[in-house]
Amino acid sequence: MINYVWFxxxxxxxxxxxxxxxxxxxxxxxxGNAKTAVELxxxxxxxxxxxxxxxxxxxxxxxxxxxxxxxxPILTKLFPDIPGDHPAMGAIVMNIAANVFGLGDAAxxxxxxxxxxxxxxxxxxxTATDSMCTFLAINTSSVTLVPASVIAYxxxxxxxxxxxxxxxxxxxxxISTTTAIIAVKLxxxxxxxxxxxxxxxxxxxxx
Amino acid sequence: MFISAVNTISLYAIxxxxxxxxxxxxxKKVKVYEVFTEGAKEGFNTAIRVIPFLTAMLVxxxxxxxxxxxxxxxxxxxxxxxxxxxxxxxLPMALMRPLSxxxxxxxxxxxxxxxxxxxxxGRMASVMNGSTxxxxxxxxxxxxxxxxxxxxxxxxxxxxxDAAGLLSAVIITNIMFG
Numbered sequence: 410m411i412n413y414v415w416f417x418x419x420x421x422x423x424x425x426x427x428x429x430x431x432x433x434x435x436x437x438x439x440x441g442n443a444k445t446a447v448e449l450x451x452x453x454x455x456x457x458x459x460x461x462x463x464x465x466x467x468x469x470x471x472x473x474x475x476x477x478x479x480x481x482p483i484l485t486k487l488f489p490d491i492p493g494d495h496p497a498m499g500a501i502v503m504n505i506a507a508n509v510f511g512l513g514d515a516a517x518x519x520x521x522x523x524x525x526x527x528x529x530x531x532x533x534x535x536t537a538t539d540s541m542c543t544f545l546a547i548n549t550s551s552v553t554l555v556p557a558s559v560i561a562y563x564x565x566x567x568x569x570x571x572x573x574x575x576x577x578x579x580x581x582x583x584i585s586t587t588t589a590i591i592a593v594k595l596x597x598x599x600x601x602x603x604x605x606x607x608x609x610x611x612x613x614x615x616x
Numbered sequence: 617m618f619i620s621a622v623n624t625i626s627l628y629a630i631x632x633x634x635x636x637x638x639x640x641x642x643x644k645k646v647k648v649y650e651v652f653t654e655g656a657k658e659g660f661n662t663a664i665r666v667i668p669f670l671t672a673m674l675v676x677x678x679x680x681x682x683x684x685x686x687x688x689x690x691x692x693x694x695x696x697x698x699x700x701x702x703x704x705x706x707l708p709m710a711l712m713r714p715l716s717x718x719x720x721x722x723x724x725x726x727x728x729x730x731x732x733x734x735x736x737x738g739r740m741a742s743v744m745n746g747s748t749x750x751x752x753x754x755x756x757x758x759x760x761x762x763x764x765x766x767x768x769x770x771x772x773x774x775x776x777x778d779a780a781g782l783l784s785a786v787i788i789t790n791i792m793f794g
Contacts, residue, residue: 411755411767415676418715422679425688434682442678446671450663453757458659465655467637470644512629520754521662521761528762535765542770545758549714549751549770550777556746562721563742566728574742577788581747585781592776596769605768 453517460518464503473499487547487590488540490530490609497526501544508548511557520548533607543593550589551582662761669760673752677715686711701794702786705731706740713744714751714778721745739793743785748778 426435467473477484477498484501485493500523507516523544531538537545556578563571596602641648680686686708694704702710709723724741731737751774759767 410769410771414752414771415672418676418680421685422676422681422683425685426679426683429684431683435679438678438682439675442674443671445678446674447667449674450667450670453663453666454659456659457662458656461658461662462652462654462656463634463637465651466641466646466648468655469646469651470637470641472637472640510629512633515630515633517757518659518662520758522658524758524762524764525658525662528764535763537759537764537766537768537770541759541764542768542773545755545767545770546773546777548758549749549754549774550781551747551749553746553749556742558721559724559742559746562725562728563733563738566725566733566738568728568733568738570734574739574746577739577743577785577792578746580788581743581781581784584784585747585777588780589773589777593769593773596773599769602769605766 456514457518457521460515461522464500464519464522467503468496468499473503476502487543490538490540491527495526495530497523497530497540500526504544505547505552508552509554511553511555516548520544530610531607532610536605536607538607538609539593539597542597543590546589546593547586550585552586553582554579665763666757666760669756670753673756677719677752681712681716681719700783700786701790703737703740705737706744709741710744710782713748713782714775717750717753720750736789736793740785740789743789744782747785748781751775751778 422435426432464473473496474494477494480502481493481498484491484498488498488501491497500519504516504519504523507513507519524541527538527541527544530540555575559574559578560571563574597606638648641651689711690704690707694707697707697710698704705727709720709727712723713720724745727741728738733739733742751771755767755771755774759765759770
């Protein structure tokens with residue numbers, strides 16, 4: 410699907426720009442965004458290093474393991490192909506916790522750590538496992554309780570009650586996350602995705 | 617009151633996390649400095665691995681945005697969104713949200729300037745923006761970091777979740793503020 414969406418965005422953009430005479434803007438956007446992508450990735454290095462360093466301390470001290478044991482009942486339901494005491498679980502917990510509290514900077518490094526740990530259980534190099542898809546779907550559905558940046562923009566625009574959107578946003582977030590989980594579980598059972606599912610490595614407990 | 621509570625939490629969250637994790641580490645006799653640097657080392661490689669994936673995604677999104685195709689697409693689906701109670705002004709933001717966080721915030725700020733943040737349009741845009749995420753960016757970065765190319769059903773599920781979030785934002789905003 411991602412191939413079609415990617416190609417679709419490109420071809421629609423290019424065709425429309427030719428029709429409307431916007432071609433120069435499209436050229437600029439293509440070149441400019443390629444640069445932006447590198448800048449964004451480079452910008453990740455510092456924050457990534459910070460949070461992966463902190464994550465390592467949390468791991469070595471046993472904090473991550475404690476967290477994942479506490480949340481094991483929920484986690485093993487969501488991610489049945491990850492052993493309950495696998496380090497991936499700890500990273501998943503840290504990522505979701507950071508997301509819930511709106512700490513986007515911290516959430517990404519934890520999320521990427523979780524992906525790395527999940528990849529260790531994957532027998533293929535290039536195909537997403539069911540757990541990865543579930544984790545991604547939860548992340549892209551947004552689990553943020555308090556959308557701090559939206560509130561900041563509202564304050565800046567002179568809102569008289571900038572936080573009134575928190576309640577409705579929490580409800581909408583809950584619905585979108587529930588939808589993500591149901592969708593990902595149902596889709597993983599469909600014939601197309603069941604047959605492409607990569608095998609998992611034998612459950613190996615850490616260390 | 618609530619605003620200051622929220623601000624206090626965001627102000628103290630990161631220092632407190634840093635403090636509690638490192639303190640716990642020291643209590644558990646972890647060599648915190650050494651372990652930190654060991655973990656931090658991975659930051660560089662991860663960021664580098666993301667580059668090709670992020671470039672592919674951002675270039676396609678940039679081309680689509682710059683072409684003005686969004687305006688045509690908005691006009692095309694406007695009859696449907698009007699029927700469910702979404703003002704057509706909000707539609708471009710809803711469509712932009714999964715593609716680009718900055719783009720969506722830009723449109724939202726434009727709506728604030730034009731209609732005010734406390735208008736129905738302003739509130740709906742806020743709820744939408746606050747309850748969904750940049751699906752394409754997250755997908756590119758997360759899968760990119762471990763070089764996964766076959767993403768299977770992740771994108772479909774993510775987009776379905778976005779649609780559900782946007783739709784509920786419309787309904788809830790109309791019920792609460794309509």
